[in-house]
Amino acid sequence: MEKVVFTTGGTGGHIYPALSIAKKVRKKGIDTLFIGTKHRMEKDIVPNENFRFVGLDILPLRSIKSGFKMITATAGAIKLLKKEKPAKIIAFGNYITIPVLIAANVLRIPYYLQEQNHTMGQANKWFYKGAKKVFIAFENTLEGIKEKYKRKFVVTGNPLREEFYGKNKQEERRKLGIKDDERVVLVIGGSLGAKNINEAILKKWKTIMEDKRIRLFWATGKDNYEASTYRIRDFGTAVVEPYFENVPELMAASDIVICRAGALTISELIQLEKPSVLIPYDFVGQKENADVLEYANGAKIFTNETAEKAIDEALSIVRQASMLEFMSENVKTLKKGNSAEIIVKEMGI
Known part of the structure; x- marks a missing residue:
């Protein structure tokens, strides 16, 4: 069965758009897995919506300790994705998505990004060049993107509750x-x-x-x-x-x-x-x-x-x-x- 991995977390602004898309994917009979951090609200919100969830030990990149945790989480993400074998990955920004996106690059799994805000967040800035497509909420976001990458971007608005x-x-x-x-x-x-x-x-x-x-x-x-x-x-x-x-x-x-x-x-x-x-x-x-x-x-x-x-x-x-x-x-x-x-x-x- 085809499988899609969602990586998101931290705030409702990142989590709820992911859930909106995941519900559409689930209706098509496609398997889904959420990967986030075990420290933030996604660890409760996602399972409550009856989706599988794996929480990694990830912290914001503000110290040597958090840097080591990011490395360990990335190794864990590579191991997890090798086991799960997703066909596609979609990430919703912020530091929580970094291990899975690095793993996607290592394992050559196609990935997509979704940006909720007008100004693109740092994680999405780092990874958009390798993405298949980047879904943005607002046309104005394109103003900060180099011309040669604009073809990847699709203005979709933000996924909302039905x-x-x-x-x-x-x-x-x-x-x-x-x-x-x-x-x-x-x-x-x-x-x-x-x-x-x-x-x-x-x-x-x-x-x-x-x-x-x-x-x-x-x-x-x-x-x-x-x-x-x-x-x-x-x-x-x-x-x-x-x-x-x-x-x-x-x-x-x-x-x-x-x-x-x-x-x-x-x-x-x-x-x-x-x-x-x-x-x-x-x-x-x-x-x-x-x-x-x-x-x-x-x-x-x-x-x-x-x-x-x-x-x-x-x-x-x-x-x-x-x-x-x-x-x-x-x-x-x-x-x-x-x-x-x-x-x-x-x-x-």
């Missing part, structure tokens, strides 16, 4: 009990929330509550819920939770989204054609991810220090139907379709 496809805005609004004349503002700061965004929302709380047409859905983050809500006396129609389990539905129903600029969040906004106000973190390439939408006139970017202005801007845009439509149409031009399906096809699976 729940983000096929959503209808009006249907989701009906399910959530949102009135036709209400304007929905969705605020999400990531799994841990965003303190700066939360504080800005609180300072603008009276303004938000005064406009009865605005319906706020606000995820404070698990660790920030009590601190963000204990001063609020009147919640009005606002829905405030530590986090939302139904983000695809809420995002589909929303008119504008206030959020960070992680790679998958940007791709979710594109898939659902959502105008947004983005407050990127100052690290991990979020500003460059946000630029993708701002350059297309589909988003406005603010900093942590100007978070209050970001809320004001979102409240202004959400009252302007023509501006919402303009931004949404611009975001729509960035859509690529179901990325996982495109990648599986491009890999010849």
